[in-house]
Amino acid sequence: xxxxxxxxxxxxxxxFCITFGATCYLMCLSxxxxxxxxxxxVVGSFMFGIGLxxxxxxxxxxxxxxxxxxxxxxPNYLIDLLICFAGNVVGSVVLSFLISxxxxxxxxxxxxxxxxxxxxxxxxxxxxxMSLMCGAMINLAVEGHKVASYPLGKVLFxxxxxxxxxxxxxxHVVANVTYFMYAKYFSWKALGYFVLMFLGNGLGSIIFYELxxxxxxxxxxxxxxxxxxxLN
Numbered sequence: 001x002x003x004x005x006x007x008x009x010x011x012x013x014x015x016f017c018i019t020f021g022a023t024c025y026l027m028c029l030s031x032x033x034x035x036x037x038x039x040x041x042v043v044g045s046f047m048f049g050i051g052l053x054x055x056x057x058x059x060x061x062x063x064x065x066x067x068x069x070x071x072x073x074x075p076n077y078l079i080d081l082l083i084c085f086a087g088n089v090v091g092s093v094v095l096s097f098l099i100s101x102x103x104x105x106x107x108x109x110x111x112x113x114x115x116x117x118x119x120x121x122x123x124x125x126x127x128x129x130m131s132l133m134c135g136a137m138i139n140l141a142v143e144g145h146k147v148a149s150y151p152l153g154k155v156l157f158x159x160x161x162x163x164x165x166x167x168x169x170x171x172h173v174v175a176n177v178t179y180f181m182y183a184k185y186f187s188w189k190a191l192g193y194f195v196l197m198f199l200g201n202g203l204g205s206i207i208f209y210e211l212x213x214x215x216x217x218x219x220x221x222x223x224x225x226x227x228x229x230x231l232n
Contacts, residue, residue, distance in 0.1 A: 007061050007080055008087040014055050014062040015091020015174060021051030022178040023099060023108065025166060030111040045166035048175075049159035052138070056145050056158055063088050063198075064172065068139040068205035085198070088174045096181035105182075112182035119176070120189060127171055127193050131200025134170035136208035137161040138201070143212060173197035 028044025029037075055062050063085040070077060100108065119127065144157030165172065176197060180190060 004079075004083050007083045008090075010059075010061040011063070011084040011087020012091035012094075013058070013087075014060040014065075014084075015088040015093075015177075016095050017051040017054045017060065018062070018088070018172075018174045019051075019092045019095040019099070019178045021048040021162075022175045023096075024048065024050070026108050026111050026179070026182065027104070030107045042163070042167065045163040046159055048166050049162035052141055052162050053155070053158040056142065061087065062138075063174065064135060064138040064201045064205060065142045067135070067202040068142070068209035070202075070206055071210065081202075089177055092174055092177040093181060096178045100182055100184075108182040109184065112179045113185070116179055116183040116185045119171070119179075119193065120185070120187070124193070124196060128196045128200045130169060131171040131173070131197045132204035132207075133168070134165045134172045135201040135204025135206075137165040137170060138172070139205040139208045143209065171197050171200065173201050 024047040025044035028040040028047065032038070032040035052062070052065070054060075055065060061080075061084040063081060066084060067081055070081070073080075099105070122130075138161070141157055141159075141161040144161070145154045148154045148157055164170075173194060176194070180186070
């Protein structure tokens with residue numbers, strides 16, 4: 001039980017971190033006017049990466065960061081993931097609600113509403129595909145941070161894939177909780193889309209990580225064959 005409580009609370013902290021990043025991104029959008037709008041959008045996309053950077057360094061549980069390793073773990077890891085995701089959602093809902101009560105609430109709602117409406121107007125398969133892409137980018141960020149051998153590389157991997165998925169409009173299920181909370185938008189269609197995001201993020205992350213493993217396995221086999229040939 002202590003393990004699950006720990007995962008849940010860690011998930012809540014991850015939800016906070018994602019909400020911090022998403023809120024900063026929305027505030028950058030709200031400040032953008034005229035010629036500086038695109039610049040502030042890019043700045044906001046990079047600032048969003050603070051959330052994942054914090055999560056990685058503190059080892060918090062984020063669903064999109066953990067789900068890629070599903071097949072590296074025992075079946076009960078699924079329970080860990082579900083508890084983690086519940087914590088992510090709770091953290092995002094609570095913090096988004098509190099921030100919406102402040103003087104920034106109206107500005108955040110004004111900029112979040114068109115974003116949310118555009119997502120709702122999208123087709124289900126568009127949401128799913130964009131969720132797959134986001135899952136791959138999150139896994140790239142986490143794996144890249146692990147394998148980078150120098151500090152600057154670790155920082156770049158924590159920020160660049162995040163900026164990419166934000167600017168490309170990929171769908172991150174936890175970040176979208178924040179956007180929908182600020183927009184005060186709730187519907188059955190939105191719930192269905194969140195299920196698609198949950199599945200898409202998970203599948204995208206798993207596929208990307210398994211492809212990395214497969215390529216590494218092929219390279220290892222090739223190197224072994226080359227060494228055997230040299231010995232012969």
